[in-house]
Amino acid sequence: MIPLSIPHLAGNELKYVTDCIETGWVSSAGSYVTKFEEMVADFSGNTYGVAAVNGTSGLHLAMHMLGIGIGDHVIVPNITFIASANAVAYTKAEPIFIDVNPDTWQLDLDLLEEYLYNNYVPSIKAIMPVHVLGNMCDMDRVMSIARKFNLHVIEDSSEALGTYYNNRHAGSWGDMNVFSFNGNKIITTGGGGVICTNNEAYAKRAKHLSTQSKVNPETYFHDEIGFNYRLVNVLAAIGVAQMEQLPEFIKKKKAIDAYYRNELKGVGDIKFQKVQNGVDPNCWLFTFYSEKQNEILKTLKEHSIIARPFWTPMNQLPMFQKSKYITEYDHSKNIHKNCLSIPSSVNLSDKELGKVVQVIKNVF
Numbered sequence: 001m002i003p004l005s006i007p008h009l010a011g012n013e014l015k016y017v018t019d020c021i022e023t024g025w026v027s028s029a030g031s032y033v034t035k036f037e038e039m040v041a042d043f044s045g046n047t048y049g050v051a052a053v054n055g056t057s058g059l060h061l062a063m064h065m066l067g068i069g070i071g072d073h074v075i076v077p078n079i080t081f082i083a084s085a086n087a088v089a090y091t092k093a094e095p096i097f098i099d100v101n102p103d104t105w106q107l108d109l110d111l112l113e114e115y116l117y118n119n120y121v122p123s124i125k126a127i128m129p130v131h132v133l134g135n136m137c138d139m140d141r142v143m144s145i146a147r148k149f150n151l152h153v154i155e156d157s158s159e160a161l162g163t164y165y166n167n168r169h170a171g172s173w174g175d176m177n178v179f180s181f182n183g184n185k186i187i188t189t190g191g192g193g194v195i196c197t198n199n200e201a202y203a204k205r206a207k208h209l210s211t212q213s214k215v216n217p218e219t220y221f222h223d224e225i226g227f228n229y230r231l232v233n234v235l236a237a238i239g240v241a242q243m244e245q246l247p248e249f250i251k252k253k254k255a256i257d258a259y260y261r262n263e264l265k266g267v268g269d270i271k272f273q274k275v276q277n278g279v280d281p282n283c284w285l286f287t288f289y290s291e292k293q294n295e296i297l298k299t300l301k302e303h304s305i306i307a308r309p310f311w312t313p314m315n316q317l318p319m320f321q322k323s324k325y326i327t328e329y330d331h332s333k334n335i336h337k338n339c340l341s342i343p344s345s346v347n348l349s350d351k352e353l354g355k356v357v358q359v360i361k362n363v364f
């Protein structure tokens with residue numbers, strides 16, 4: 001079996017986890033949590049990092065901290081993983097879905113700007129750009145649109161650790177920005193997330209809220225309704241070991257991306273995700289477009305190669321069917337119908353990569 005995107009635990013993971021177990025520091029306090037937060041914040045060009053149990057809880061906390069709630073609206077791209085939209089829904093606010101660019105598959109900024117010019121209402125509080133597949137849109141433009149309409153920006157950078165736009169790291173523009181360390185991400189803690197920010201007050205509040213808003217641990221005094229969202233030390237220990245290997249992982253992901261692009265170029269109707277000028281992507285998960293999506297998926301499965309169609313667009317999901325969806329041509333539908341992701345783990349061998357390519361070529 002050739003998996004899609006699995007963890008590569010080849011560094012100090014066992015050593016650091018053993019240290020947690022031997023010293024008894026396995027829970028939510030411990031030096032690896034702080035170290036991991038610092039490493040992720042430093043790497044992504046942020047001053048502060050606050051670790052959370054996963055990316056979804058980080059996004060929820062960010063929404064909550066901005067006071068987003070009933071009657072409010074948050075702009076989210078229509079092509080994203082469900083967690084982005086769920087984080088908005090948890091606060092009882094409504095997402096407004098905007099279609100994506102047909103070439104980059106990122107939030108369509110022309111559509112976003114046009115929508116806000118014609119339809120801005122004060123209930124729209126924030127934009128959540130999602131760096132889909134570790135690619136990016138023009139974040140400078142997002143920020144200038146946000147400034148014009150006085151909107152908060154929360155970058156869903158879950159997939160974009162190691163991605164840059166104009167030499168600035170993904171997840172360093174917004175008020176708060178969230179990275180995920182789910183098992184399929186470029187590095188993993190098994191499950192985990194980090195909220196990054198350059199705002200000290202946000203960082204302090206995120207830590208406070210994620211630890212049940214505990215003011216005094218001895219008297220059990222809590223000053224507001226908080227959450228039990230803190231990442232535990234034993235998982236952060238894995239994260240520290242993974243961060244040490246991140247530069248190598250990025251190199252490997254880029255090599256996989258270059259290999260696939262080279263081998264699959266000109267094969268049938270295959271088209272690649274466009275990377276716009278200035279973006280240096282982490283190449284997290286190789287995904288391409290072909291109208292033979294179904295046939296390729298079926299054939300790969302027959303060869304025990306794990307591949308996946310792209311996410312169902314948010315407007316097609318039952319719980320978001322009543323939400324606004326802003327589109328001209330419904331590119332999301334086409335992208336979902338025709339795109340598929342193929343094995344991209346950092347530990348893939350040349351032989352496995354060759355096999356994936358050969359099976360795809362045979363479909364044509």
Ligand SMILES: Cc1ncc(COP(=O)(O)O)c(C=O)c1O
Nearest residue numbers: 054055056081083158180181182
């Ligand atoms: C775009 C996107 N947003 C949010 C998440 C949620 O992260 P997590 O699984 O860590 O909760 C993920 C990944 O799983 C994701 O890919």
